[in-house]
Amino acid sequence: xxxxxxxxxxxxxxEIPAGQITALVGPNGCGKSTLLKAFARIxxxxxxxxxxxxxxxxxxxxxxVATRLAILPQGPVAPEGLTVTELVxxxxxxxxxxxxxxSPGDRDAVERxxxxxxxxxxxxxxxxxxxxxxxxxCWLAMVLAQDTPLLLLDEPTTFLDLKxxxxxxxxxxxxxxxxxxxxxxxxxxxxxxxxxxDRIVMMRDGEIVAQGxxxxxxxxxxxxxxxxxxxxxxxxxxxxxPVCLPxxxxxxxTPIIAAAAE
Amino acid sequence: MxxxxxxxxxxxFWLCLGGVVLAFLWHVSVGAKxxxxxxxxxxxxxxxDGVFDHVVxxxxxxxxAIFALSVGAALSVAGALMQGVxxxxxxxxxxxxxxxxxxxxxxxxxxxxxxxxxxxxPLFAAIGALIGAVLVWTIASAAPGGATPLTLILSGAAVGGxxxxxxxAAILLNEDTFRNFRVWLSGSLAGRDMATYLWALPWFxxxxxxxxxxxxxxxxxxxxxxxxxxxxxxxxxxxxxALGAVVVLTAAAVSVxxxxxxxxxxxxxxxxxxxxxxxxxxxxxxxxxxxxxxxLVDIAARVVLAPxxxxxxxxxxxxxxxxxxxxxxxxx
Numbered sequence: 184x185x186x187x188x189x190x191x192x193x194x195x196x197x198e199i200p201a202g203q204i205t206a207l208v209g210p211n212g213c214g215k216s217t218l219l220k221a222f223a224r225i226x227x228x229x230x231x232x233x234x235x236x237x238x239x240x241x242x243x244x245x246x247x248v249a250t251r252l253a254i255l256p257q258g259p260v261a262p263e264g265l266t267v268t269e270l271v272x273x274x275x276x277x278x279x280x281x282x283x284x285x286s287p288g289d290r291d292a293v294e295r296x297x298x299x300x301x302x303x304x305x306x307x308x309x310x311x312x313x314x315x316x317x318x319x320x321c322w323l324a325m326v327l328a329q330d331t332p333l334l335l336l337d338e339p340t341t342f343l344d345l346k347x348x349x350x351x352x353x354x355x356x357x358x359x360x361x362x363x364x365x366x367x368x369x370x371x372x373x374x375x376x377x378x379x380x381d382r383i384v385m386m387r388d389g390e391i392v393a394q395g396x397x398x399x400x401x402x403x404x405x406x407x408x409x410x411x412x413x414x415x416x417x418x419x420x421x422x423x424x425p426v427c428l429p430x431x432x433x434x435x436x437t438p439i440i441a442a443a444a445e
Numbered sequence: 446m447x448x449x450x451x452x453x454x455x456x457x458f459w460l461c462l463g464g465v466v467l468a469f470l471w472h473v474s475v476g477a478k479x480x481x482x483x484x485x486x487x488x489x490x491x492x493x494d495g496v497f498d499h500v501v502x503x504x505x506x507x508x509x510a511i512f513a514l515s516v517g518a519a520l521s522v523a524g525a526l527m528q529g530v531x532x533x534x535x536x537x538x539x540x541x542x543x544x545x546x547x548x549x550x551x552x553x554x555x556x557x558x559x560x561x562x563x564x565x566x567p568l569f570a571a572i573g574a575l576i577g578a579v580l581v582w583t584i585a586s587a588a589p590g591g592a593t594p595l596t597l598i599l600s601g602a603a604v605g606g607x608x609x610x611x612x613x614a615a616i617l618l619n620e621d622t623f624r625n626f627r628v629w630l631s632g633s634l635a636g637r638d639m640a641t642y643l644w645a646l647p648w649f650x651x652x653x654x655x656x657x658x659x660x661x662x663x664x665x666x667x668x669x670x671x672x673x674x675x676x677x678x679x680x681x682x683x684x685x686x687a688l689g690a691v692v693v694l695t696a697a698a699v700s701v702x703x704x705x706x707x708x709x710x711x712x713x714x715x716x717x718x719x720x721x722x723x724x725x726x727x728x729x730x731x732x733x734x735x736x737x738x739x740x741l742v743d744i745a746a747r748v749v750l751a752p753x754x755x756x757x758x759x760x761x762x763x764x765x766x767x768x769x770x771x772x773x774x775x776x777x
Contacts, residue, residue, distance in 0.1 A: 220671070223674070223675055224674075225671055225674045225675070245674075245677050245678070245679045246677040247677075248677065249675065249676055249677025250677070253675060253676075254671070254674075254675035255672075255675070256669065256671035256672055256675065259668065259669055259671075259672050260668070260669060261668060261722075262532075262664075262667045262668060262722040263717075263722065264717060264718075264721050264722050265721060265722040265723075266721065269721065269722065269723060270668075273664065273665060273668065273676060274676070276661070276665055276676040276677060276678070277676060277677035279661070284661075284725075326675070329676070335675075
């Protein structure tokens with residue numbers, strides 16, 4: 184699968200288990216977003232096929248797919264002036280028809296999504312007036328309102344502060360494990376994947392290099408093979424999950440600029 | 446949309462509609478001889494054959510007011526659809542070559558094939574609009590960086606300028622045929638015949654209905670193609686449908702009034718200030734507000750320098766150009 188004549192992802196045979204968070208990780212341009220788009224039938228594979236609940240993706244109508252899986256693309260932009268509630272309500276699109284535009288079920292789903300993402304106080308604010316983390320929660324609420332068993336998120340934590348990243352990941356984990364949904368994430372931040380994902384799929388040059396639990400795949404050998412990264416891996420003293428510590432050749436560098444004050 | 450918003454939107458819609466009715470009546474009452482609103486109302490509701498004012502209202506003034514309403518609605522809705530689908534705040538039939546293409550095709554159709562007042566006028570205009578749009582888009586795509594709002598505007602200006610030059614030359618070479626088209630070429634509702642309007646009417650209606658039907662999908666498309674696809678929108682199908690609606694609406698408007706610049710730019714932005722980003726509201730409100738706007742502009746065109754009449758297109762351009770400059774500064 185790829186764009187135009189360029190093949191980005193090849194030799195793939197991947198199954199996503201239900202009820203878990205699967206994280207796709209790998210260096211920039213390794214094809215993780217492309218693979219996610221293929222799952223969401225935004226890209227059609229040139230050879231091979233994608234199946235959803237055992238049926239070929241092509242056998243579903245566009246709208247039917249959207250009631251089974253939701254995708255949050257990378258860096259989405261809300262049209263100016265759209266309020267939080269209006270954005271979240273867009274998630275109900277696949278459940279609506281020309282003659283049944285808005286039902287009590289739609290309202291409940293929107294309210295529930297906004298409660299889960301803690302957005303009730305912002306309901307009538309324009310989306311573009313919010314901070315990056317709040318905005319990301321709005322988009323998350325939109326795909327949650329879509330009320331699908333499968334959620335696909337492309338780099339949901341990019342450009343967010345560390346604290347906001349962690350809060351968001353904890354929220355995603357809660358949604359999956361308490362709500363019984365399935366989630367596939369493309370993640371940049373390896374340690375976030377290690378801390379929150381049930382399964383990690385490592386990709387390089389469009390192919391899957393390793394997959395398994397964090398403890399199985401996060402190790403210095405794999406990280407060198409996938410990222411060309413020298414690193415040590417230690418266990419988080421609290422959770423026991425692996426944590427990657429990158430190493431460079433010169434451990435101590437002279438600061439180029441420094442400040443001190445009493 | 447929750448209940449309060451629905452009520453607000455409905456109230457706003459009826460208020461705007463009331464405003465349009467008033468603009469319509471005012472439009473009809475103004476002219477070489479002012480006709481009191483009461484007489485206008487009588488002429489519409491209970492016309493009497495012998496009364497001169499009633500004949501003036503029904504045969505001369507009302508058609509022109511109806512042209513103004515239709516053209517304003519069509520161009521505003523076309524602009525709104527274009528801005529939504531392309532996420533380009535400066536998209537508009539006049540700027541992106543559709544209007545120039547339609548105008549050119551109509552000139553060809555009338556000058557070479559003698560099609561004035563026939564069913565072929567809107568058809569020629571539609572083919573011209575489509576070719577104009579494709580031409581502008583192709584040229585912009587070939588530019589470094591591809592079809593961005595800026596390259597599209599430049600390409601639109603080049604195509605529009607070129608077609609206008611060819612039209613002017615054609616008119617100079619064939620002054621007798623085009624005697625009446627000088628004015629039409631600058632966008633005018635004066636002296637248009639009912640036959641042309643009636644042939645364009647199905648195009649107006651079809652285009653507006655199509656726009657209302659796809660409005661919900663346009664809202665999703667305005668959030669980006671991948672988001673829309675994720676929500677279950679068949680993005681290719683909707684883009685083709687939107688292009689079709691825009692071409693049809695532009696063709697109908699140009700057939701009747703010639704090129705009226707900037708209407709499709711000004712009205713949707715104005716409407717968005719009040720109704721937000723939901724195209725289920727933007728499309729109907731653009732239709733209503735656009736209809737009222739062109740009607741008012743046409744009143745101004747007739748009374749400001751009375752007894753001399755300015756082309757309606759000159760007034761829409763004078764009002765729209767500052768808006769265009771403002772949008773370039775704020776949004777590009």
